[in-house]
Amino acid sequence: xxxxxxxxxxxxxxxxxxxxxxxxxxxxxxxxxxxxxxxxxxxxxxxxxxxxxxxxxxxxxxxxxxxxxxxxxxxxxxxxxxxxxxxxxxxxxxxxxxxxxxxxxxxxxxxxxxxxxxxxxxxxxxx
Amino acid sequence: xxxxxxxxxxxxxxxxxxxxxxxxxxxxxxxxxxxxxxxxxxxxxxxxxxxxxxxxxxxxxxxxxxxxxxxxxxxxxxxxxxxxxxxxxxxxxxxxxxxxxxxxxxxxxxxxxxxxxxxxxxxxxxx
DNA sequence: CTGCATCCCACGGGATACTG
DNA sequence: CAGTATCCCGTGGGATGCAG
Numbered sequence: 001x002x003x004x005x006x007x008x009x010x011x012x013x014x015x016x017x018x019x020x021x022x023x024x025x026x027x028x029x030x031x032x033x034x035x036x037x038x039x040x041x042x043x044x045x046x047x048x049x050x051x052x053x054x055x056x057x058x059x060x061x062x063x064x065x066x067x068x069x070x071x072x073x074x075x076x077x078x079x080x081x082x083x084x085x086x087x088x089x090x091x092x093x094x095x096x097x098x099x100x101x102x103x104x105x106x107x108x109x110x111x112x113x114x115x116x117x118x119x120x121x122x123x124x125x126x127x
Numbered sequence: 128x129x130x131x132x133x134x135x136x137x138x139x140x141x142x143x144x145x146x147x148x149x150x151x152x153x154x155x156x157x158x159x160x161x162x163x164x165x166x167x168x169x170x171x172x173x174x175x176x177x178x179x180x181x182x183x184x185x186x187x188x189x190x191x192x193x194x195x196x197x198x199x200x201x202x203x204x205x206x207x208x209x210x211x212x213x214x215x216x217x218x219x220x221x222x223x224x225x226x227x228x229x230x231x232x233x234x235x236x237x238x239x240x241x242x243x244x245x246x247x248x249x250x251x252x253x254x
Numbered sequence: 255c256t257g258c259a260t261c262c263c264a265c266g267g268g269a270t271a272c273t274g
Numbered sequence: 275c276a277g278t279a280t281c282c283c284g285t286g287g288g289a290t291g292c293a294g
Contacts, residue, residue, distance in 0.1 A: 017161045019232040022239070028155060030267070034144050046276050057268060062277060072238075072245030083275040084274085093238050100234050103227035105146040111199075111220050112149070118199030157287070173256055184288055189257060210255040211294085 023097075026071050031056050031064045033101070036094055039074060043087035073097070150224075153198050158183050158191045160228070163221055166201060170214035200224070 027033060034053045038044055044052075050061055065088060068074040073094040079085040154160055161180050165171055171179075177188055192215060195201040200221040206212040 013164050014161075016229070016232050017164050019235040019239075020160055020228050023231045023235045024151065024155065024160070026242070028151065033147055033151075037144050050276095057270095058277075059269085059279090060267060063267085070246055070249040071242050078276095081275095084277085086276065093241060096238075097231075097234055100227065100230035101147050102143070103230055104150045104224075105143050107224055107227050108146040108150045111223075114220060115153070115198050119197055122197040177256095184290095185257075186259095186289085187287060190287085205256095208255095209294095211257085213256065 026073070027097075029064055029067060031060055032068060035061070035064050035068060035088075036073060036090055037098070039088045039090045040095060040098060043077065043089040046086050046088070049088065068094075153200070154224075156191055156194065158187055159195060162188070162191050162195060162215075163200060163217055164225070166215045166217045167222060167225060170204065170216040173213050173215070176215065195221075 027036070031053060034056070035049060038049055038052050046061070046065075049065075050056065050058065053061070056064075065074060065076070069076050069088075073091055075089050075091055077087045077089070079087070154163070158180060161183075162176060165176055165179050173188070173192075176192075177183065177185065180188070183191075192201060192203070196203050196215075200218055202216050202218055204214045204216070206214070
């Protein structure tokens with residue numbers, strides 16, 4: 001997702017929108033949430049992530065990990081062994097985020113039928 | 128944001144990730160949340176939205192509105208007058224979504240300093 | 255006023271190959 | 275094992291112009 005934080009006024013609504021957009025921008029990458037969820041319960045290794053997240057490329061896994069680490073959502077631990085061993089783990093901050101995401105999850109579950117129906121109706125009406 | 132729902136297994140974690148991704152995909156457009164929030168309290172006209180949302184182009188406003196309408200998050204009402212008058216209003220479903228988004232907002236507010244600090248530290252360390 | 259059509263570009267992200 | 279480097283392409287989205 002491209003940059004989209006459009007905080008320009010001081011209106012409460014706009015400010016709230018911006019806050020939400022901040023979060024989304026941080027987590028909006030195609031693979032961010034999947035990676036975060038895999039790293040939520042204890043440390044995970046690079047290759048484990050690669051296997052667990054179906055369809056991700058090595059390049060995107062690396063980029064996603066770096067981005068999440070930079071934002072303080074993931075902790076990267078390197079063990080200077082041969083062969084190298086690197087572990088990733090969600091931070092407390094990231095785990096707290098999951099609680100709010102689970103609210104979204106519940107919302108999505110409750111309304112998925114309605115959304116699907118709405119789409120079908122819309123597409124049937126206009127094409 | 129490109130398509131990223133990668134539901135391929137039946138694992139609980141993956142399923143939850145998919146649900147969240149469903150929501151995000153629906154709302155991930157650069158302008159979706161801003162539009163939704165403007166339409167949250169009563170109907171809003173096209174031009175009002177255009178003025179309220181700083182930086183949005185006419186094209187993107189239309190596309191965003193259509194997408195949200197299709198998903199059942201927005202109701203579009205056309206008054207067959209001259210000149211035309213069209214109003215948009217958030218549905219109940221969309222308003223319910225705001226409650227969960229406000230959780231994200233709070234999270235973002237609480238942790239924004241930490242994220243900023245983390246980024247600076249990361250960038251200082253590596254460049 | 256409320257759009258749709260067209261053109262264009264940046265960038266997210268896939269495929270592939272190479273490395274400490 | 276855990277990455278980095280390159281190349282390439284689709285698509286999201288901006289700018290602009292036309293229309294009912």
